[in-house]
Amino acid sequence: MTRTAEIIRDTEAVTARNYAPLPVVIARAEGVWAWDVDGRRYLDCVSAYSSLNQGHRHPRIVAALIEQAERLTLTSRAFHNDRMGAFLRRLCGLCEMDMALPMNTGAEAVETAIKLARLWGYRSKGIPDNAAGIVACKNNFHGRTTTLVGFSSEPQYRDGFGPHTPGFTLVDFGDAAALAAAITPNTAAFLVEPIQAEAGILMPPAGYLAEVRRICSANDVLLVFDEIQTGLGRTGKVFAYEHEAEAKPDILILGKALGGGVYPVSAVVSSAELLGLFRPGEHGSTFGGNPLAAAVGETALAVIEDEALAERAAELGAYLRNALETIRSPAIREIRGRGLLLGVEFEKAAGTARDYCSLLAERGVLTKDTHAQVMRLTPPLIIGKPELDWLVEQLAAVLE
Numbered sequence: 290m291t292r293t294a295e296i297i298r299d300t301e302a303v304t305a306r307n308y309a310p311l312p313v314v315i316a317r318a319e320g321v322w323a324w325d326v327d328g329r330r331y332l333d334c335v336s337a338y339s340s341l342n343q344g345h346r347h348p349r350i351v352a353a354l355i356e357q358a359e360r361l362t363l364t365s366r367a368f369h370n371d372r373m374g375a376f377l378r379r380l381c382g383l384c385e386m387d388m389a390l391p392m393n394t395g396a397e398a399v400e401t402a403i404k405l406a407r408l409w410g411y412r413s414k415g416i417p418d419n420a421a422g423i424v425a426c427k428n429n430f431h432g433r434t435t436t437l438v439g440f441s442s443e444p445q446y447r448d449g450f451g452p453h454t455p456g457f458t459l460v461d462f463g464d465a466a467a468l469a470a471a472i473t474p475n476t477a478a479f480l481v482e483p484i485q486a487e488a489g490i491l492m493p494p495a496g497y498l499a500e501v502r503r504i505c506s507a508n509d510v511l512l513v514f515d516e517i518q519t520g521l522g523r524t525g526k527v528f529a530y531e532h533e534a535e536a537k538p539d540i541l542i543l544g545k546a547l548g549g550g551v552y553p554v555s556a557v558v559s560s561a562e563l564l565g566l567f568r569p570g571e572h573g574s575t576f577g578g579n580p581l582a583a584a585v586g587e588t589a590l591a592v593i594e595d596e597a598l599a600e601r602a603a604e605l606g607a608y609l610r611n612a613l614e615t616i617r618s619p620a621i622r623e624i625r626g627r628g629l630l631l632g633v634e635f636e637k638a639a640g641t642a643r644d645y646c647s648l649l650a651e652r653g654v655l656t657k658d659t660h661a662q663v664m665r666l667t668p669p670l671i672i673g674k675p676e677l678d679w680l681v682e683q684l685a686a687v688l689e
């Protein structure tokens with residue numbers, strides 16, 4: 290029995306089966322490469338769902354982690370710590386916003402944004418108690434808490450976990466008129482991903498983000514962008530909403546790559562008017578804003594800026610897309626996405642995306658299927674052209 294098979298057997302015996310991982314056991318990684326327990330090397334084209342934009346174990350981020358771990362790791366928010374302010378100042382500077390509220394996971398940050406939108410609805414907009422509504426989109430993915438799965442349109446995420454939190458309405462993604470029609474005097478916010486990544490890299494029509502911005506402003510509704518996956522350089526801009534002029538949200542939700550691939554760090558970023566609504570005791574997190582997270586988060590942002598990772602994603606994303614489009618295969622239905630957030634959709638008759646992910650793994654490329662027919666290609670943004678060429682070669686070989 291290989292080491293891989295042995296570890297999978299022993300792990301699965303004690304692990305809940307809420308995932309169905311490919312049979313690869315990773316033991317070590319650096320940059321864009323990962324090695325399994327049997328010594329095989331893989332090109333990581335998943336990047337922990339865009340959490341590894343800076344690559345595995347970026348030396349500056351790991352150094353910040355270790356340095357901070359040797360000084361101070363956790364205080365709770367019962368006290369101040371000497372790292373959180375500098376992190377949030379840098380984050381607010383990058384977002385061109387006033388204030389941030391640090392959390393840990395993406396789902397927690399989305400929950401925080403929902404609480405903030407409701408609070409604003411009651412305290413500022415004057416919505417009657419317990420009547421605040423939030424409009425979200427079909428095919429959304431905002432995380433796995435009970436409230437968030439309750440307004441998912443994906444039965445696998447939602448069914449079996451009711452009763453669901455009321456107060457959410459779903460409209461078609463990409464349909465600005467549907468948003469306008471769904472808004473009522475009690476609507477507090479519109480929550481949306483600029484690109485629906487988990488749903489299969491679904492792109493809205495051009496102009497959609499600016500149009501929903503205009504509709505929200507005209508109706509006194511907060512615009513909330515969940516950029517947990519699209520943000521921090523992935524799509525070729527620091528934030529995906531920057532692809533359209535005049536689309537800046539009232540509330541921006543970040544996570545994943547904010548933790549630099551080493552630690553869970555998320556945040557809600559907004560104006561002083563909005564985040565200033567929270568009073569002591571109304572929200573919190575034991576680990577949110579801890580000094581270790583702050584040191585890692587600040588350095589994760591520094592790497593994105595200093596290494597111009599958004600510009601890199603724009604250039605390399607175009608390069609990869611062009612190379613993928615030279616593959617002439619009847620199995621490919623569509624290639625879509627932006628920057629290094631790309632999806633390859635396969636024809637149903639040609640097999641599932643997971644079939645192709647398995648074949649690629651055998652050739653040393655890690656990819657992930659999403660929604661049966663779509664393979665996501667989201668390598669670390671530090672990847673180079675030779676590695677992208679190699680990826681395309683492997684995919685072409687698998688398709689033959």
Ligand SMILES: *Cc1c(COP(=O)(O)O)cnc(C)c1O
Nearest residue numbers: 394395396430431432515517518
């Ligand atoms: C991953 C993701 C989340 C949830 O983040 P977790 O850290 O897994 O809780 C929320 N929204 C989007 C768009 C995501 O991609």
